[in-house]
Amino acid sequence: MPSLERFDASGPIDWTHVWAVFDRDGGAIVENFISTELLARMQADFAPLISKQPPGSTTEGLWTEFHGDQTKRITGLPSHSAAWVELLCDERYQAMGDRYLGAGDYWLNTGQLICIGPGETPQMLHRDELNWPQACSDHEITVTAIFALTDFTEENGATVIAPGSNHWEGLMPEVPEHTKCRATMPAGSALLYSGKVIHGGGANVTDDQWRVGLHAGFCKGWLRAEENFQLTIPLEVARTMPDRAHYLLGFRSYSPEFGGRLGLVDYDDAANLLKS
Ligand SMILES: O=C(O)CCC(=O)C(=O)O
Numbered sequence: 001m002p003s004l005e006r007f008d009a010s011g012p013i014d015w016t017h018v019w020a021v022f023d024r025d026g027g028a029i030v031e032n033f034i035s036t037e038l039l040a041r042m043q044a045d046f047a048p049l050i051s052k053q054p055p056g057s058t059t060e061g062l063w064t065e066f067h068g069d070q071t072k073r074i075t076g077l078p079s080h081s082a083a084w085v086e087l088l089c090d091e092r093y094q095a096m097g098d099r100y101l102g103a104g105d106y107w108l109n110t111g112q113l114i115c116i117g118p119g120e121t122p123q124m125l126h127r128d129e130l131n132w133p134q135a136c137s138d139h140e141i142t143v144t145a146i147f148a149l150t151d152f153t154e155e156n157g158a159t160v161i162a163p164g165s166n167h168w169e170g171l172m173p174e175v176p177e178h179t180k181c182r183a184t185m186p187a188g189s190a191l192l193y194s195g196k197v198i199h200g201g202g203a204n205v206t207d208d209q210w211r212v213g214l215h216a217g218f219c220k221g222w223l224r225a226e227e228n229f230q231l232t233i234p235l236e237v238a239r240t241m242p243d244r245a246h247y248l249l250g251f252r253s254y255s256p257e258f259g260g261r262l263g264l265v266d267y268d269d270a271a272n273l274l275k276s
Contacts, residue, residue: 002163002181004191009033015092018192019099026166026197029183033092033190034147038083042214043149045081046113049074050212055117068201070120074113076232077214078241078249084111084214089244093145096192097218100140105256108248109142109219110227113149116157116211120204125160125175129195132223133171142195144217150210152185157204157211159183159191166196173198195219221254222262239274246274 005021007013010032021028034042053074057067067073077084087093088111097106109131128142135141152158162168162179175198182202183191193199195217204211219225229249238251246252253269254262265273 002179004029004161004163004181004183006031006185009092015095022096022192022194025163027161027163027183027191027193027199029185029189029191030092031186031189034087034188036188038087039149039188041083042081042087045083046074046077046149046212049077049080050113050115050210053115055115066124066126068116068120068123070117070204071123071201072113072115072117072210074115075110075227076229077111077113078229078245079233079237085241085245087147088216088248089242093190093216094244096143096145100143100194101218101220104247105221106218107221107225107250107254108227108229109144109217109223109225111214111216112227114146114201114213114215116201116204116213118204118206118208118210120157120201122160122203123201125162125172125198125200127172127196127198128217130172131226132219135220135223140195141223142217142219144193144195144215146183146191146193147214147216148185148187148189148191149212149214150187152183152189152211152213153209154182154184154202155204155206156209157202158185159199159213160202161191161193161197161199163197165198166194168198218248222256222259225250235273246271 053072056069
């Protein structure tokens with residue numbers, strides 16, 4: 001049975017080693033990534049959102065299955081949680097984006113709560129980069145963190161992942177049972193993973209436990225993001241956020257090294273709109 005390597009951020013970490021494992025296996029777990037104090041603030045901010053959100057999705061067909069009918073998914077979180085915006089700007093988290101997507105060359109793809117409820121079945125396995133099949137290449141176009149806001153266990157839906165599948169040929173190859181493992185981890189941990197690694201949410205076989213994860217990935221700045229932040233974050237709330245959050249949430253324009261400028265307002269940087 002394969003497993004993911006684990007690191008502990010409560011002491012010094014050799015990040016070179018973390019990235020070497022990430023390159024080899026397509027992912028790594030970093031325990032104690034979020035401080036106890038920040039975790040408590042995020043849990044308090046999200047609790048009311050989670051309790052009022054029903055499970056499932058309203059779009060028929062494939063997406064209902066992908067989202068899970070016993071799973072609550074909640075987006076638009078930056079408006080509700082300064083603690084999440086603080087984590088979004090964490091230097092260690094940015095280091096993953098800088099390394100795999102290039103500093104200044106990415107933004108947030110989504111920052112959504114995925115709360116897997118009792119009775120949920122396993123999510124279909126997938127590669128995150130297949131959000132944009134036309135853009136897939138040898139390079140990473142997306143990398144993600146799943147932050148555990150509750151403990152992730154085999155029983156309550158810990159992410160299923162096939163370590164090393166980031167190197168497998170083909171769009172979506174078969175995943176033999178013996179190649180998979182579960183990303184079990186205590187609350188406050190982060191699973192950092194490649195857009196190429198095959199994974200999916202796990203089944204929740206408990207009677208009464210919710211597995212709450214914050215699924216937060218970066219994608220290249222020239223890709224359309226999965227989540228539409230500009231429609232859920234009012235300008236007056238965006239104005240209270242640090243500059244780095246503006247870039248990551250699309251409240252700044254994007255200038256790739258080559259090519260034109262994207263996301264303009266009046267053919268100028270969107271930042272002008274935030275000036276009061
Ligand atoms: O919730 C999880 O553990 C994984 C979810 C996921 O990969 C997705 O919905 O794209």
